[in-house]
Amino acid sequence: MKKKNTHKDLGFEIPDGYFDSSMDRMFDNQSQQQENQELPFAVPAHYFEGLEDRIFENTVGKEAGSASKEKEIPFSVPQDYFMDLEQRVLEQTVDKPVVQLERHFPAWVVPMLAVAAVFVAVMAINGFWQSNSFSMDDLNSDELGMYLADSDFASGQDAINILYSDADELQNVSFNSAMDDEVLLEYLVDEVDMNLMLEE
Amino acid sequence: MSQTTESEILTLIACPESIDKGFRLLVKKHQQQLYWQIRKILLNHEDTDDVLQNVFIKIFKGLPNFKGDSKLSTWMFRIAYNESMTFLKRKSKILQINDAELQDYLVDQLEADVYFTGDAIQLELQKALAALPERQKEVFNMRYYDEIKFKDIAEILDLSEGAVKSSYHIAAKKIEAFLKRD
Numbered sequence: 019m020k021k022k023n024t025h026k027d028l029g030f031e032i033p034d035g036y037f038d039s040s041m042d043r044m045f046d047n048q049s050q051q052q053e054n055q056e057l058p059f060a061v062p063a064h065y066f067e068g069l070e071d072r073i074f075e076n077t078v079g080k081e082a083g084s085a086s087k088e089k090e091i092p093f094s095v096p097q098d099y100f101m102d103l104e105q106r107v108l109e110q111t112v113d114k115p116v117v118q119l120e121r122h123f124p125a126w127v128v129p130m131l132a133v134a135a136v137f138v139a140v141m142a143i144n145g146f147w148q149s150n151s152f153s154m155d156d157l158n159s160d161e162l163g164m165y166l167a168d169s170d171f172a173s174g175q176d177a178i179n180i181l182y183s184d185a186d187e188l189q190n191v192s193f194n195s196a197m198d199d200e201v202l203l204e205y206l207v208d209e210v211d212m213n214l215m216l217e218e
Numbered sequence: 219m220s221q222t223t224e225s226e227i228l229t230l231i232a233c234p235e236s237i238d239k240g241f242r243l244l245v246k247k248h249q250q251q252l253y254w255q256i257r258k259i260l261l262n263h264e265d266t267d268d269v270l271q272n273v274f275i276k277i278f279k280g281l282p283n284f285k286g287d288s289k290l291s292t293w294m295f296r297i298a299y300n301e302s303m304t305f306l307k308r309k310s311k312i313l314q315i316n317d318a319e320l321q322d323y324l325v326d327q328l329e330a331d332v333y334f335t336g337d338a339i340q341l342e343l344q345k346a347l348a349a350l351p352e353r354q355k356e357v358f359n360m361r362y363y364d365e366i367k368f369k370d371i372a373e374i375l376d377l378s379e380g381a382v383k384s385s386y387h388i389a390a391k392k393i394e395a396f397l398k399r400d
Binding site: 091092093094095096099100103104106107108110111112 | 238241242245246249250253254257258261263267270271274275278333334335336337340341344363
């Protein structure tokens, strides 16, 4: 809100904006006076240079001994370490031999192979090699029997149980693989005799 | 041999034909500086040697992509700092201890380290440094030992100058308190 320029009791008027700028003018005059007169203090030459370090030396450095001694890094390296280091670094970088992979075919084959690979991929996606559906009915029973006879599947109690699971007559029959040797020998002798008789 | 400037090295590594030569000069010029930077973090010589070689390999691989947005030395400092931090993290995992315990472990190892040449006071200072958070320790090392300007430290560590100054003074106060303890 703008201040009134006339005093309510005294009736005096003041110039426009007088109170707004009076403080600024007062400070301006004060700072001008300060500039014109030098402070009656002085500091030693180069005092501010290195002040920070001196402060630190008087705190931490004072506790830890003389600053110059403390500032030495308390580590050493093996003798000739840096001479050796440079060589080792270069051996692992710029002097490292580049291993070339042996090429077994001419360079022009690579793009050809790439084209062929794309061609094969497209054919595979389009189902070119998709096999016809398979059905157990297509299998010849003799071939299936031959397969089972040749494979281990046809032996053992588990296989018999699976193959004859729907045969009622086998429900109460137990197949025991532990056959008596004498019975087996007797069977084989009879079988051989029978074959000889047939051949004759 | 005259001292190679950073701009000369940059000129050499900018060209694929002379990148090897530039790298050789870079190794020669910066190996000790980077070694001591890493050593102050890891304390142990063998670990420092391993990390330093990895740092140079990374620098070599990264040189073709160096855009020159920052100073070369700043870029290398950053790689060295990050590699050192990664190494410490891996080591604490292997030893199954946390970061603070790892720092204690590293300082304890110093007492038996043949490559530690400090006296009891310097060992105490290392213990005080070990108790600092990583960032404060790094700032303190750079400013106190290497006398790097706050502005440059800020650029290396990607911090504001104010944050670096603040870290340094907090670190100094903590070290002072550590050394003055009973």
